[in-house]
Amino acid sequence: DVKVTQSSRYLVKRTGEKVFLECVQDMDHENMFWYRQDPGLGLRLIYFSYDVKMKEKGDIPEGYSVSREKKERFSLILESASTNQTSMYLCASSRTSGNNEQFFGPGTRLTVL
Amino acid sequence: KQEVTQIPAALSVPEGENLVLNCSFTDSAIYNLQWFRQDPGKGLTSLLLIQSSQREQTSGRLNASLDKSSGRSTLYIAASQPGDSATYLCAVRGRGYQLIWGAGTKLIIKP
Numbered sequence: 001d002v003k004v005t006q007s008s009r010y011l012v013k014r015t016g017e018k019v020f021l022e023c024v025q026d027m028d029h030e031n032m033f034w035y036r037q038d039p040g041l042g043l044r045l046i047y048f049s050y051d052v053k054m055k056e057k058g059d060i061p062e063g064y065s066v067s068r069e070k071k072e073r074f075s076l077i078l079e080s081a082s083t084n085q086t087s088m089y090l091c092a093s094s095r096t097s098g099n100n101e102q103f104f105g106p107g108t109r110l111t112v113l
Numbered sequence: 114k115q116e117v118t119q120i121p122a123a124l125s126v127p128e129g130e131n132l133v134l135n136c137s138f139t140d141s142a143i144y145n146l147q148w149f150r151q152d153p154g155k156g157l158t159s160l161l162l163i164q165s166s167q168r169e170q171t172s173g174r175l176n177a178s179l180d181k182s183s184g185r186s187t188l189y190i191a192a193s194q195p196g197d198s199a200t201y202l203c204a205v206r207g208r209g210y211q212l213i214w215g216a217g218t219k220l221i222i223k224p
């Protein structure tokens with residue numbers, strides 16, 4: 001089974017802190033994605049990566065950065081957390097070839113106080 | 114610009130009924146369409162993926178159909194059970210690897 005894991009299920013941080021969210025997949029997928037999910041707004045893509053050290057902005061990259069130093073790991077970084085970044089963060093991965101089915105991790109519920 | 118709509122936003126039915134969830138999209142140039150399930154406070158579970166060349170896919174009590182020309186997909190759930198209660202999302206993949214998401218249908222199966 002494909003497995004996507006995220007470093008924390010719940011996280012509480014203070015305004016201005018630097019926050020790291022980690023995602024690891026064990027299926028050698030080329031593509032990895034970070035989304036945030038908010039009530040009434042659905043899933044929105046923050047960043048995605050189609051290869052090591054490669055990244056592309058999604059729909060809402062402002063206030064975020066990403067890092068992909070190894071194929072299996074994709075990190076989302078909040079440089080200076082703000083209260084409007086309180087959200088559910090979801091990581092996903094998929095292959096480049098084949099049917100490109102996306103598989104998701106369990107999510108990280110981040111609260112910024 | 115591709116837009117994906119799911120109607121209704123919420124649905125409540127008695128246990129045992131067969132039901133259909135709808136997903137529509139505005140641009141028929143898609144590579145595939147994927148249906149997901151999300152339980153409250155959890156991540157998404159992939160249910161079915163239909164390639165653009167396919168008409169339907171089946172997994173257990175679930176059957177998903179795709180009509181590209183009319184921009185529609187349906188997810189059919191047979192003999193619904195309380196454990197099927199969740200939010201169901203559909204998403205389409207266009208030219209890139211990104212998915213365009215519907216807002217979801219919240220399904221409640223009453224025992």
